[in-house]
Each structure stands twice: as C-alpha cells, then as structure tokens.
Amino acid sequence: MSGPARVTHASTRAAVLDLVRAAGMISRVGLVNATGLTGGTISTVVRGLIDEGLVAETGHAESTGGKRRVMLQLNHFARYAVGVHLDDARITYVLTNLGGAVVARISRAGAGTDDQAAVVARVAREADALIDSVGVERDRILGLGLVAARPAEHHEFGRALERATGLPVVLDHDATAAAIGEHWSGGVGATSTFAALFMGTGIGAGVVLGGTTYRGPSGHTGEIGHACLDIDGPRCWCGARGCLEVLAGPAAVVEQARADRALTRAAGLVGGRTRAATPVAADFAAISRAARQGNTRAVALLERSARYVAAAARTLANLLDLEVLVLTGPSFAIAGSVYLPVLRAELDSAFIARDAHPISVRLSPSAASAPAIGAAAIVLQSELVPRRQGLRLPEDLAAEEPPVFQVLR
Amino acid sequence: MSGPARVTHASTRAAVLDLVRAAGMISRVGLVNATGLTGGTISTVVRGLIDEGLVAETGHAESTGGKRRVMLQLNHFARYAVGVHLDDARITYVLTNLGGAVVARISRAGAGTDDQAAVVARVAREADALIDSVGVERDRILGLGLVAARPAEHHEFGRALERATGLPVVLDHDATAAAIGEHWSGGVGATSTFAALFMGTGIGAGVVLGGTTYRGPSGHTGEIGHACLDIDGPRCWCGARGCLEVLAGPAAVVEQARADRALTRAAGLVGGRTRAATPVAADFAAISRAARQGNTRAVALLERSARYVAAAARTLANLLDLEVLVLTGPSFAIAGSVYLPVLRAELDSAFIARDAHPISVRLSPSAASAPAIGAAAIVLQSELVPRRQGLRLPEDLAAEEPPVFQVLR
DNA sequence: CTTTCTTTGTTTAGTAACTGAAGAATCCTC
DNA sequence: GAGGATTCTTCAGTTACTAAACAAAGAAAG
Incomplete structure (x- = not known):
C-alpha cells in the first residue's frame, strides 16, 4: 500500500x-x-x-x-480562451492564447440596460466580434470566463451566455481572477504564495496559496475591503466600523476630494454634478491625474489612502505568510505609482516573516485588464487541468447513518 | 487518461x-x-x-x-502519542490515544535553566513519567509532538529529545497545534475552514482551510497579533504601529492594569514587585479573577481588549471566509467568558459572508492544554497520514536547463 | 415457513498510470 | 571510429483502483 x-x-x-x-x-x-x-x-x-x-x-x-x-x-496558438470582466463601469473582453498572452482586447462602457437578455445578447455579440477580429476557428476556443465583483449573482447570466455563445462558461470573483491571471502569466512562481490586491470601485484580494487558488467555502475569500483599521471608525454598510473601504477605498477618496472645493475645481471632478454612469471611477481617475500633475492636495489624499491600504496589506501578509503581493485592478492601473512605494515601505519595515523570506510588492504590468486576463486563465485551467474531485463532503455523516446499533456478540 | x-x-x-x-x-x-x-x-x-x-x-x-x-x-487504544507544549510560563505534557482523547496529563512550571541539555533531560524524564503513569507499552507510542511559539528555534532541541526519548519528534507552532487539536478532537467538521485564535502571552492564529492545515511558505502563518487596528497607534517591536498585540494583548492589558492603583491593589497584581518568572501570565490571571468577581475596572479593561481582538478576528474571518472560530490557549482558558460574547456579537453583525453561511464562534473546551493536545494530534497525523509528496519545487528550472538552443530544422 | 426483494459486503477480472530496467539514439572526446 | 555520456523509448511488471457478479442477511408478502 x-x-x-x-x-x-x-x-x-x-x-x-x-x-x-x-x-x-x-x-x-x-x-x-x-x-x-x-x-x-x-x-x-x-x-x-x-x-x-x-x-x-x-x-x-x-x-x-x-x-x-x-x-x-x-504551442501557444493551439487553443484560445475568452475572458470577460463585468465591472460597474466597463466591460472588458480579452482573447488569450494557451500561454495567457492577450491576442485581442476590447473594452466597452458598462451595460446601461438592466434587461438581462439584452446584456447577454450584447456580451455574446461583442465576444463574437473579438473572436472574429483575429479569425480563430471556433473549435479552438476552450471557453469563456466571466468574472465580476459578485459572481454568485450572475449564475443565470452565465447559463444564458453559454447558450448564446455555444462556449462553456465559467464564473469567478474578479479579484480571484486577477490573482490567477498574474499566476498564469508567469510573473510569480508556480508554487508561490501570494495575493493580488485588487482595487476597482471596492477593494478585494485574490489569494493563491502554494500555487493553488484559495476561494473559501462560500467564495467570499479576500474581503480585505472589510479589514478593520479603526475600531471606532465610521460605520460601513457591512455592519462594522472602520473598514478599509470606508476609510480609504476609491469611493472614500472621491468623497473627500469632493469636499475640497479647490481640488474639485483643479481636478475637474464630474461626480455629483453630471449624471455619468460611474462618477466614482471617473472622479478617482481625475484625482489620480491631478496627483500625477503635481497637485499636492490630490497627492496627500491618495497617500492617506495608501497608508490605510498598506496597513491592511501588512495584516494580510502577516496572516498568510505571503511571498508576493501584486497590485492590480482599474484603480491601481491609474494610481498604482502613488500606492506602490507606500506599500513597499510598510512591508519592508514591518512584515513579520521578513527574516525568513522577503516579500515582493509589485504593480501588475496589466492592471486594467488583469481580471479579464484572469478570467481567460481560469478557462485555460479548468479545461486543461481536469477539476480535482476530492472527497465528497460528508456534511453530516451521522445523518446518513442509522443511529441505533448493538454490540456484536 | x-x-x-x-x-x-x-x-x-x-x-x-x-x-x-x-x-x-x-x-x-x-x-x-x-x-x-x-x-x-x-x-x-x-x-x-x-x-x-x-x-x-x-x-x-x-x-x-x-x-x-x-x-x-x-480502536482508540491501539496507538498513543505524546504532546509537549513549551511555553514561557509552563511545560504541559499530554498522552493521547488514537482518537486524540487525553489519557494522561501533567503540567510543570517553565524551565528555569538555560542549559539546553538539562532541559532536554528534564523533558525526556517527565515524558517518560507520563507514559509510565498509564503503563502503555513503548512500541504503541507513535511519537512526540513538541510545540512552542517559535518552533524554528527548537530544531536542535527536538533532535536531542529524539535521542533522549527514542521517539520520533515533530515540531510545530503552538497556535497551529491548537488548531489541529481542535480539528482532530472532532469539534469542527472534517473538511471545515476554521481558525484557532490562540492567546498565551502573545496572540496568534492556527489556520485550517478545507480540512488541511495551512502553515505558509515559512511557517509564519496566522500572525494576527500584528494585525493593524490603528494606523497611528503605538509602535510595536515588529516595526509597525497599532498592532493588536500592543493595543490589546495580555501584556498590554497587564500594563494598563498596573497603571491603575486601585485595580493593582484589588487584584493583587504581583508583577513589577516580585521577581516571578512570568509576571504577565500571573497578572493576567489575577485581572481575570478580579473581573469574574465583579471588579468593574477589570471588566472594562478586558472588554476593551476584547473589542480589539474581535475586530482582528472579523478581519481574519473576512479574509479567509471562515466557518468556525475557536478561542483557545492559556489566556482564553482564563478570560474566555469575557471575550466570547464580544467576538460573537462582532461576527454576528459584521461578517461579510454571513448570508452565505454562518460563522460559529466558540470557546475550546480544553483551552489550557489545547496546544499540547494538538502536538499529540500532529504526531497522529504525521504517522498515520503519510506525508504527501507533491511535485518537487521547480525553484529555478531555467538554471537546470542549458540555455542555448537552436530551432529544429 | 417459503418466496421474493432489498441492502450490505466480498470476490474477481480488468484497467489506467505509473515504475524499473533494458535498449536505442545521439552527441562528445580521444 | 571506438568508447563513454547522456537522452529518450520501449516494455514487462506493480499498484490501486473500478465494474460487475456473487454471497449473505434481513424485511415483507403470501
């Protein structure tokens, strides 16, 4: 044996x-x-x-x-996969080859309609257009990965999309997808332990432990946006106080900026005045732009946010003994250069396992499309790596067992 | 295939x-x-x-x-295992059967000598005494588990103990051991995702994900004592500010109590005045005793600590999508009744995945000896569950490969 | 009590995925 | 071009499984 x-x-x-x-x-x-x-x-x-x-x-x-x-x-061009990232603000599509390299990419403004059927039709049409644009045969496409902030809400959407495109569809969390994308595209080692810190409108983290993605029993892993950084802080919708998201998330940064007249004017913030579909994302971008152009108020605002994010990142790294931390997602794509040095400084000086091994903090080279690339990578994984079918959960074994028994004679 | x-x-x-x-x-x-x-x-x-x-x-x-x-x-009594917990304050020994049930237990004051050979001899002698006290045959004992706060420092100690006792010795982190102990003794399901929040002199967490213990690449997992709860808080020895341990760990509680004249007198705190080997543990116990007897200052102090611990626990639960949280270790053995309701309230109201699945917070029934029991459980696991030999780490495959190549004709 | 059905557990032949060892192919050195 | 070194293939044997037939034990119906 x-x-x-x-x-x-x-x-x-x-x-x-x-x-x-x-x-x-x-x-x-x-x-x-x-x-x-x-x-x-x-x-x-x-x-x-x-x-x-x-x-x-x-x-x-x-x-x-x-x-x-x-x-x-x-043989990179033997198979392909489609990755779709449904964000509040945008829908991003990528077509990747077997190696996870992006072969084609399109990005469209977020869905205006609430009609699900219409959105399904639209996504299917745009995915088709993406495939046609490179002229790849249909049977070489392994499937379509669909990622969003709350994938559980998109179950029916996924099924409908499966019918509309004729491709197998897999769903996942956008932060997890971003982590897998980083892992697949080879920036981090095959068996490494790392997290992808994902900042879009909210903040989340995708977690890969020893080369295996960790999703948790209900897929709610990595909710670093609700890490507590001030037990007497402002209340969050989640019921707690002092969550990272409320203190320092993009929405919080934008809110603080809007309270500053001078900054509002200098950065040309649109939110509140116009009825743009996604004022937060647009205004966060505007603040970042202002910061890059040397606006000290914008810089101060982002650096304040970065200090909180860094503290949460340190907590995460200490809890999971991380080796690598990758910053990714739309907001880091815009403002990563402000956040990166602050996080590096924090983790260089206060990571508990730093004597045992270093922790490398870096910015994703493709932060904006990381979730979509990851979505495609999930397809590559799920199609090429047959899903591991472990032990069935014995949920409540006692219930399966007749309880009465007698001692053997 | x-x-x-x-x-x-x-x-x-x-x-x-x-x-x-x-x-x-x-x-x-x-x-x-x-x-x-x-x-x-x-x-x-x-x-x-x-x-x-x-x-x-x-x-x-x-x-x-x-x-x-x-x-x-x-067949619970087919095999046995010895578990030893080396704490600053105490050395705890347990002998468990195959089911992880404690068959014999002794606890002694911590080692006074710094002479390692003497400590090895003493531990071996006391372990032998434990085994002899129940009269178990030597060949039915699978091994000895040795756990401490910093297991890496005890490598040589373990080897020496192996020679002295003739038993295979395995080393591990005390918080991890406590988690495995809870897992093995069946309080939590076989495939559950949970953490054992361990409070001794410091605070740590052992993590079990989907039934598998997670140790991290360098064994530094679960350093929840250095979770940040106040980015402008007091500085910690780890280099950061506002760590849980500094704000609310047993040492912090004791320090705050000592600053309170009335409480110092009422609780009869010894630390600072006598030269006891472990003033913190003794004084923390005294404060807990005072709280149980209704001393409002003691209660307030512990509840303040509990609020911080609860916030860190929520962060941990949100990051790992936990199903169960067990409070264990010497300090929770003493003061768990104060902490438990505060943690329950926090996680009932603000755990992000609470709509998907509940999170159960409970006090270990054997919090004081949990690490020792876990140490024995690790032996049971390591001896009965052959260590899984996965893929060898390809560290740097490129280095193994001759780099020059030509395209095939 | 006999027959029939259900459920539990065992035995057996067959198979997938490996190992180990022998052998073939290719390249370098002298 | 002989001989050693290394890479890769082939093939028989092993292990850990499955599927399916079978045996054993009880329940239900007549």
Whole structure:
C-alpha cells in the first residue's frame, strides 16, 4: 500500500503541461527533475501532448557531454480562451492564447440596460466580434470566463451566455481572477504564495496559496475591503466600523476630494454634478491625474489612502505568510505609482516573516485588464487541468447513518 | 487518461481512517458515500485497517430494509502519542490515544535553566513519567509532538529529545497545534475552514482551510497579533504601529492594569514587585479573577481588549471566509467568558459572508492544554497520514536547463 | 415457513498510470 | 571510429483502483 510516491497534482498530464507553460521552455529531463516521475512516464505523457498539438519540440539544448536535450515549448496558438470582466463601469473582453498572452482586447462602457437578455445578447455579440477580429476557428476556443465583483449573482447570466455563445462558461470573483491571471502569466512562481490586491470601485484580494487558488467555502475569500483599521471608525454598510473601504477605498477618496472645493475645481471632478454612469471611477481617475500633475492636495489624499491600504496589506501578509503581493485592478492601473512605494515601505519595515523570506510588492504590468486576463486563465485551467474531485463532503455523516446499533456478540 | 475520479487525499487508507475518526462511528456503506470509492475498494481498505488493529467492528445499525450495516469505530487504544507544549510560563505534557482523547496529563512550571541539555533531560524524564503513569507499552507510542511559539528555534532541541526519548519528534507552532487539536478532537467538521485564535502571552492564529492545515511558505502563518487596528497607534517591536498585540494583548492589558492603583491593589497584581518568572501570565490571571468577581475596572479593561481582538478576528474571518472560530490557549482558558460574547456579537453583525453561511464562534473546551493536545494530534497525523509528496519545487528550472538552443530544422 | 426483494459486503477480472530496467539514439572526446 | 555520456523509448511488471457478479442477511408478502 505504501508504493512509490504519486504525484498529487490533479493529473500528470496537466502537471506536465503546467510545468511546460511555467518554464517557458524545458526538456524531458527537466520535466523528470521537476516532477519526480521517471523518464518513461514523461516520455509517453509528452508524446500525448505533442499528438494533441498542445506542445511542440522547438530546438536543442547544448550538450552536457552526451545527447543534446530536445527542448519543449507550449504551442501557444493551439487553443484560445475568452475572458470577460463585468465591472460597474466597463466591460472588458480579452482573447488569450494557451500561454495567457492577450491576442485581442476590447473594452466597452458598462451595460446601461438592466434587461438581462439584452446584456447577454450584447456580451455574446461583442465576444463574437473579438473572436472574429483575429479569425480563430471556433473549435479552438476552450471557453469563456466571466468574472465580476459578485459572481454568485450572475449564475443565470452565465447559463444564458453559454447558450448564446455555444462556449462553456465559467464564473469567478474578479479579484480571484486577477490573482490567477498574474499566476498564469508567469510573473510569480508556480508554487508561490501570494495575493493580488485588487482595487476597482471596492477593494478585494485574490489569494493563491502554494500555487493553488484559495476561494473559501462560500467564495467570499479576500474581503480585505472589510479589514478593520479603526475600531471606532465610521460605520460601513457591512455592519462594522472602520473598514478599509470606508476609510480609504476609491469611493472614500472621491468623497473627500469632493469636499475640497479647490481640488474639485483643479481636478475637474464630474461626480455629483453630471449624471455619468460611474462618477466614482471617473472622479478617482481625475484625482489620480491631478496627483500625477503635481497637485499636492490630490497627492496627500491618495497617500492617506495608501497608508490605510498598506496597513491592511501588512495584516494580510502577516496572516498568510505571503511571498508576493501584486497590485492590480482599474484603480491601481491609474494610481498604482502613488500606492506602490507606500506599500513597499510598510512591508519592508514591518512584515513579520521578513527574516525568513522577503516579500515582493509589485504593480501588475496589466492592471486594467488583469481580471479579464484572469478570467481567460481560469478557462485555460479548468479545461486543461481536469477539476480535482476530492472527497465528497460528508456534511453530516451521522445523518446518513442509522443511529441505533448493538454490540456484536 | 480521464479515468474515474480518484481520491486526492494523501492516501486512501489514511482518508478512510480519518473519516472513521471524524465520524466516530460509520459503516462501510457510509465510507463509500463519503469517499466516492466503490464498495470493493472500501472492503479491502477496511480489512487492512482491521488487520492492523486500528479499526474495529463494534455493532450493527438497524436495517434499512435489507442486511444491517456493520458499524466501524476507531480502536482508540491501539496507538498513543505524546504532546509537549513549551511555553514561557509552563511545560504541559499530554498522552493521547488514537482518537486524540487525553489519557494522561501533567503540567510543570517553565524551565528555569538555560542549559539546553538539562532541559532536554528534564523533558525526556517527565515524558517518560507520563507514559509510565498509564503503563502503555513503548512500541504503541507513535511519537512526540513538541510545540512552542517559535518552533524554528527548537530544531536542535527536538533532535536531542529524539535521542533522549527514542521517539520520533515533530515540531510545530503552538497556535497551529491548537488548531489541529481542535480539528482532530472532532469539534469542527472534517473538511471545515476554521481558525484557532490562540492567546498565551502573545496572540496568534492556527489556520485550517478545507480540512488541511495551512502553515505558509515559512511557517509564519496566522500572525494576527500584528494585525493593524490603528494606523497611528503605538509602535510595536515588529516595526509597525497599532498592532493588536500592543493595543490589546495580555501584556498590554497587564500594563494598563498596573497603571491603575486601585485595580493593582484589588487584584493583587504581583508583577513589577516580585521577581516571578512570568509576571504577565500571573497578572493576567489575577485581572481575570478580579473581573469574574465583579471588579468593574477589570471588566472594562478586558472588554476593551476584547473589542480589539474581535475586530482582528472579523478581519481574519473576512479574509479567509471562515466557518468556525475557536478561542483557545492559556489566556482564553482564563478570560474566555469575557471575550466570547464580544467576538460573537462582532461576527454576528459584521461578517461579510454571513448570508452565505454562518460563522460559529466558540470557546475550546480544553483551552489550557489545547496546544499540547494538538502536538499529540500532529504526531497522529504525521504517522498515520503519510506525508504527501507533491511535485518537487521547480525553484529555478531555467538554471537546470542549458540555455542555448537552436530551432529544429 | 417459503418466496421474493432489498441492502450490505466480498470476490474477481480488468484497467489506467505509473515504475524499473533494458535498449536505442545521439552527441562528445580521444 | 571506438568508447563513454547522456537522452529518450520501449516494455514487462506493480499498484490501486473500478465494474460487475456473487454471497449473505434481513424485511415483507403470501
């Protein structure tokens, strides 16, 4: 029963494919070393992947004294995935290849209509347009990932979209998607523990622990927007006091800015006066612009927000022993340069595990479209890595069991 | 390649054994339902466990219309484990059976000597005394678990103890151990997501996600003592401001109490005047005693602390989507009745996922010895559940790979 | 009491996914 | 071009499962 070590990954094929993706280029021997499997196994698995067209032999390494290693690479254009990010303000679409690289991207203003059928039709139409724009055959598209702040509310939407597009649809949280996107596109290591701090209109965090995304029992993981930073602070809609979101979220920053006459005029804030669909996002962008142009009041406002975000980030890092923290999402895409140094300073000076390992804080290179890219990455994962079917939850085993019993004679 | 669903647990044998333990009593059919394995597999696995003496048939269930189910139970007294908790103030020893139930327990004042060899000899002697007190055969003891606040510092100590006792020794963090102890002794479900909030002299948290303990890349998980609750608060030794520990930890409570003349006299605080080995623990106990006896100043002090702890607990619960929060450790053993209602109120009113699932907050029934019990539970786990050997970390695969290559012709 | 049905548990043959070891292919060095 | 080094493939054997037939034990109906 104690046979040789088995790979505990979902499946060997998926593990190998994932290693090829993560490494960029690797030989069979490299895979043997990385997986602990034998050469024979790698040989057959790789042949299967090559037969499917997912992997290709792309060259030779230099000899290390014997036969040269044949290098393998992901066949990036063998499959594609669509990622859609439904935000209050915007709908972002990306088409990525197997490697998670963006092949096409469009972004449209958020849905004005509340009519779900109309929105489904629109999203399906725009996704089709995206696919057609690069002329990819339909059967090479693995599916469509749809992410939003509250994915649970979009279950029916997803089903309708599945029918409308003919593609399998997977739903997820936007912050989680952003984290997966960062993970997939290779900025962080394959087995690393990190969080993607996501700032859109609200603040959330996607969490990846040891290479595995953690979603929690009800998918409500990473609600860092409701981390407490002042037990006597202002009340939040969640019922508590002093939540990060209320103290320092984009909405709070915009509110504070609007209270400042001079800043309102200088930055040209629109909210409150016009009836724009998303005053907060627009005004936050305006404040960031003003800050970049040297408006000291705007800078002070953002730096105050950054101090709170940094404190919450430190709390998160200390709780989860993080190795990497990536700032991503629309608001960091705009104002990340203000936030980044403040967070770095906080974590460099006060991360509890800093003697054991450093924590790297960085800005996502594609913060604005990270959730959409992540949505596509989730499709790649869910289609290529067969979902791991663990033990069924024994919820209440006692209930399944007849309770009366007698002792055996 | 896409064969039927495999159990992703470390091993099937361990999964089945764990289910038998968690369920208390279960039939083979119950195991089939819980694991998703077929009857045939369960049949052979269970036979193996019975042959090893780990599991026994203990009776029959009532018929559900056919043959009655034969009920299985863990053979609790087949194996034992020793758990040792090294605290600043005390050393606690427990001997538990397979089910994690405490068979014997002793507690001694903390080590006065700094001479490591002497402490090793003493711990080995006291552990031996514990084992002898119940007359368990040596070969039925799986090992010794040693837990402390900073386990990394005890590596050599552990090795020496291994030689001195002849038992395999495993080291771990005390808060993590407390969480595993709660998990193993069955208070929380087998696949639940929970944290054990541990308060000794400091404050920490052990984290179990979906039934798996999470330790983090460097074992520094759950440092909730350094959660920020006031960005302009007092400075902490960790480099930050407004850490929970500084604002509301036992040391902070004691310090505040000592500043209060009346309370110092009423509670009979010893610290500062005598040269007791652990003034904080003793004085915290004295304050708790005063609070129980109705001293309003003591109550106010503890309730103020509880408000901070509650805010940090809410942050933790929101970040990890917790289902259960257990209060444990020496300080909660003494003052848990003051803290519990405050934490309950906070999480009932302001836990973000409360509409999706409730969060249960409770006091550990054995808060004082929870770390030691957990230490023993870690031994049970590590010996019975073969450590899962996952993919080797590809650290830097590129380094293993010769970098030069040519495109295949 | 006998027959029939239901449910539980065991046995057996077959299969997927590995390992280990032998062998083939390729490259370097002398 | 012989010999060693290294990479990759092939193949028989092992393990941990499944599926399906079977056996055993009780319930319900006559």
